[in-house]
Amino acid sequence: LFRTFIPTQIDVISIVTLVGGTVGGYIVFSGAHRLIDAKLYGKENLNYINKAAVSGIIITGIMRVILFLAVLGVVSSGFILDKENPAGSVFHHALGDLGLKIFGVVLFLAAISSVIGAAYTSVSFIRSFHPWIEKYNRFVVIFFIIVSTLVFYILGKSPASILIIVGTINGWILPVTLFIMIIAAHKKSVVGDYKHPKWMSAFGLLIVALMSYLSVLSMIKLM
Secondary structure, eight states: OHHHHSOSSOOHHHHHHHHHHHHSTTHHHHHHHHHHHTTOOSGGGHHHHHHHHHHHHHHHHHHHHHHHHHHHHHHHTTOOOOSSSHHHHHHHHHHHHHHHHHHHHHHHHHHHHHHHHHHHHHHHTTTTTOHHHHHTHHHHHHHHHHHHHHHHHHHOOOHHHHHHHHHHHHHHHHHHHHHHHHHHTTOHHHHTTOOOOHHHHHHHHHHHHHHHHHHHHHHHHHO
16 A cells, blocks of 8 residues: 555556546536536536535545555455456456456446446537537437447457557546636636636646646657
8 A cells, every 4th residue: 555655666657547537538528518408507506516526526536446445455465467358357356257247237337327428528519519419419429429339349459458548648638628627717708707716726727737747748658
């Protein structure tokens, strides 16, 4: 556990991938877009929005810590992860074939929610481009999922490698999107008379600077 917080070697690509896979890409906007669709926006709903965001972060954080400790327990026993399916191999080692089946169910549920969330959020960015997209929004989302599936199939890479690549790309996107959101949070034309806490903006800018630096380093390493 000591080396968890003070590692002997810092892997920049791993950090960017983990951060990107957690809060990068569509994830930043997914919840907000759903709240907007549900007409839950404006100062009158700020408390509800804050509670939803905080509870989501806490639950996600707890689950990630539990999964991390589970994997740590397996790896510390001397087990070597399967490079093709590292997460699945942990479940298989712990519970045998039953563990592999449990992992399959968990992964399926996580994948379905992620696929729908990613497609929904991606399409929500273009809904205002044309009335046709707004009218047939559900079909556009389905089409988006089909196209994404075909791309995944054509690439022919393992899920683990795809996740790493996508997570890294999301890590590069994060500082850009966060910086834009911070600017928007201080524009009256966007938020009206809402006053965004300065300490939040300060921490946000710090994260933008740090992630930008790490993203550049990861790009250099990947080249």
